[in-house]
Amino acid sequence: MHDVAIVGAGPVGATLALALAGNDLDVVAIDGRPPGVTLRQDRSLALSWGSRLTLERLGVWTELESVAGAVTPIVEIDVSQAGGFGAATLTAALQSLPALGYVVSYVALQRALDAALARAEVPVRFGTSASRVRGTPAHAEVILADQGEPLRARLAVVADGTGTAVDGIVRERHDYGQVALVGEVFLDPPRRGVAYERFTPDGPVALLPERDHHGLVWTMTPEIAEAMLALPERAFLDGLARHFGTRVTGFAHAVGRRAFPLVLERARPVVTARAAVIGNAAQQLHPVAGQGFNLGLRDAWELAQKILGAPRDAIGGGTMLADYAARRRLDRGAGIAFTHGLVRIFGNDEPLARWSRGFALALLDVVPPAKRAFTRAMLHGMH
Numbered sequence: 001m002h003d004v005a006i007v008g009a010g011p012v013g014a015t016l017a018l019a020l021a022g023n024d025l026d027v028v029a030i031d032g033r034p035p036g037v038t039l040r041q042d043r044s045l046a047l048s049w050g051s052r053l054t055l056e057r058l059g060v061w062t063e064l065e066s067v068a069g070a071v072t073p074i075v076e077i078d079v080s081q082a083g084g085f086g087a088a089t090l091t092a093a094l095q096s097l098p099a100l101g102y103v104v105s106y107v108a109l110q111r112a113l114d115a116a117l118a119r120a121e122v123p124v125r126f127g128t129s130a131s132r133v134r135g136t137p138a139h140a141e142v143i144l145a146d147q148g149e150p151l152r153a154r155l156a157v158v159a160d161g162t163g164t165a166v167d168g169i170v171r172e173r174h175d176y177g178q179v180a181l182v183g184e185v186f187l188d189p190p191r192r193g194v195a196y197e198r199f200t201p202d203g204p205v206a207l208l209p210e211r212d213h214h215g216l217v218w219t220m221t222p223e224i225a226e227a228m229l230a231l232p233e234r235a236f237l238d239g240l241a242r243h244f245g246t247r248v249t250g251f252a253h254a255v256g257r258r259a260f261p262l263v264l265e266r267a268r269p270v271v272t273a274r275a276a277v278i279g280n281a282a283q284q285l286h287p288v289a290g291q292g293f294n295l296g297l298r299d300a301w302e303l304a305q306k307i308l309g310a311p312r313d314a315i316g317g318g319t320m321l322a323d324y325a326a327r328r329r330l331d332r333g334a335g336i337a338f339t340h341g342l343v344r345i346f347g348n349d350e351p352l353a354r355w356s357r358g359f360a361l362a363l364l365d366v367v368p369p370a371k372r373a374f375t376r377a378m379l380h381g382m383h
């Protein structure tokens with residue numbers, strides 16, 4: 001029997017496997033990806049400063065940073081709202097840090113993690129998918145889709161991005177009735193390292209710096225998205241420029257426009273008999289605050305600490321899993337509430353809401369402790 005079986009060696013599952021490596025534990029990971037293949041070629045991840053520190057500790061950051069174009073530092077975040085006063089500028093200098101966060105290529109991160117797992121000699125069975133995970137009082141059983149011999153472990157950790165295969169865990173879903181229109185936008189002149197977050201009556205819109213361009217995440221109704229996707233490039237850019245008002249100008253070029261539905265999904269509970277769900281399997285958030293991946297990474301790190309701190313025969317036991325769930329409750333709840341609240345408060349066009357938003361943003365900009373506290377929450381999460 002293994003000590004830990006990890007289902008899904010994506011960014012979150014691989015982080016957990018690496019954090020457990022070299023500790024005399026029998027850890028195995030499986031992933032449906034064929035060997036050497038990375039998913040999500042077009043996705044970028046928003047990484048907080050705290051996530052960088054985690055990747056540094058695991059020996060992944062230096063290699064990732066050395067890949068040309070894989071990492072773009074965010075040195076300034078400009079937050080504003082349409083049709084109301086108040087704006088805030090958060091800077092890395094205020095925190096005495098080289099960056100507030102980073103935009104990282106999913107593919108480059110996955111490659112760096114896969115290479116680190118190979119170096120640490122963590123067994124990863126690629127091309128192997130789980131169809132079901134079930135717990136018994138004594139062990140967890142991971143049933144494989146290819147009908148191969150099931151894996152048995154003291155603890156099964158599901159980091160498959162959906163969490164659907166686990167017995168005893170349900171997924172709550174809130175559909176925002178909106179979609180995110182994403183794509184790559186080129187500004188002239190390019191504003192390297194500056195992220196823009198703009199709240200409009202139709203929903204939030206963000207521009208995240210990536211190499212020589214910005215990644216766009218624009219929230220809107222499916223009907224408006226359909227129309228925006230069909231527009232010629234110039235008309236699309238003009239519509240975007242109107243949304244940003246005077247905060248951003250020089251919209252020169254847009255490529256790769258596409259849209260996906262926005263939902264909040266969360267697993268309840270995140271632990272069950274001999275199993276835990278982490279990362280996107282535990283929560284999938286609206287991308288507005290860039291919190292999703294960072295929460296997932298903290299799930300992996302905290303679970304690793306609980307496993308490493310437990311005697312071998314307590315791994316996967318009720319006490320260890322309850323401790324882990326309790327430890328994650330505040331940070332996870334706050335991340336979900338913060339993201340969900342941002343969407344609701346800033347998606348509301350009541351004049352009073354607009355005024356209080358402006359007041360909050362103005363306050364954030366001029367009151368250094370408030371600004372530092374907000375920035376710290378964005379950097380490290382809410383423990």
Ligand SMILES: Cc1cc2nc3c(=O)[nH]c(=O)nc-3n(C[C@H](O)[C@H](O)[C@H](O)COP(=O)(O)OP(=O)(O)OC[C@H]3O[C@@H](n4cnc5c(N)ncnc54)[C@H](O)[C@@H]3O)c2cc1C
Pocket residue numbers: 007008009010011012013030031032033039043044045046047128129130131159160161162165260278279280281284287290291292293294296
């Ligand atoms: C549509 C969409 C867009 C997003 N855009 C952004 C964004 O712009 N910025 C951002 O920061 N975050 C974004 N996110 C969130 C971000 O992608 C996740 O936070 C991150 O990918 C979570 O990593 P993960 O390892 O939990 O899951 P995943 O990245 O989904 O990895 C899951 C891994 O598990 C493997 N797997 C799946 N099923 C099985 C199985 N049954 N058996 C074995 N292996 C399996 C997969 O092959 C994969 O390697 C987005 C999410 C979605 C859904």
